[in-house]
Amino acid sequence: MDTLQAIEQRRSVKIYDPGHVMPEEDLQRLLSLAALSPTAFNIQHWRFVVVDDPDLRQQIRAAAWDQSQVTDASLFLVLCADLKAWEKNPRRYWREAPQEVQEFMMPAIDTYYRDKERVQRDEAMRSCGIAAQTLMLAAKGMGYDSCPMDGFDFDTVGRIINLPRDHVIGLALAIGKALHPAKPRAGQLALDEVVIRNRFA
Structure with a gap:
């Protein structure tokens, strides 16, 4: 599958084969691409937290309003970021x-990050x-489906993964093998509603 097909066919899938x-x-391969x-x-x-401990997945599912993809998907990742990576031996990012x-x-x-907490978080x-989009498109290209999630208690999940x-x-x-195809798209906005030329009116 080429990149354009992956973009067109990627959908948020909720129901996965728990046996896969x-x-x-x-x-x-997925993590290397990400x-x-x-x-x-x-x-x-x-930082890509691969949650493969069944007990931790159950705990996260409870903090995610019992959404089944947390436990049933083949792969469950919590995508995090180190807010202070900019000051942790930054020369290594440019060593070559x-x-x-x-x-x-x-x-x-x-200069860009110091004393700028909002910049760091944004x-x-x-x-x-x-990175999530990279993972979702790569997954689709490899024959998997995916579901990005923010429907969970962030503080609770943070404690579970020892953030x-x-x-x-x-x-x-969540990434895995869908048990059912995704439902038809619910309603894409027209491009002339979401594309602005040069400046807002």
Whole structure:
């Protein structure tokens, strides 16, 4: 399946085959592709929590209003971001760049993020969203379906996964084999309603 087909055919699927086990090579392929997602300043601050412990999945399902995809999907991920990745040895994000590029990037990263909590959080959310879309399209291309999720108690899930204090949850993502095809699209807005040329009226 090519990229355009994956975009057209990707749908949010809720009902998964609980008996399907994702091969480890598929999991590693998905995560490797997700790790190619872009991040500002290449800080790669997303953290992909693979929840495969059945008890933890049950606990998260309880915190997600009993949504079955939490336990039934072959793969359940909590996409998080390290809000302070920008200051944790940032030279490693540019270690293969020319020295002059490294010398430019280090102070630029510091200036962009230091003492700017909203920037740090906004960037984390953008990066998690981009990585989630990469995962969903890659999954579709590999024959899987997916469902992005924010319908859960973030604080409770944070406690379940032992989320570090300097991290934030962006969203969760269920990936697996659908038991039923997705329902028809409910109603796409016309492009002339969502596309603005140059500036709002």
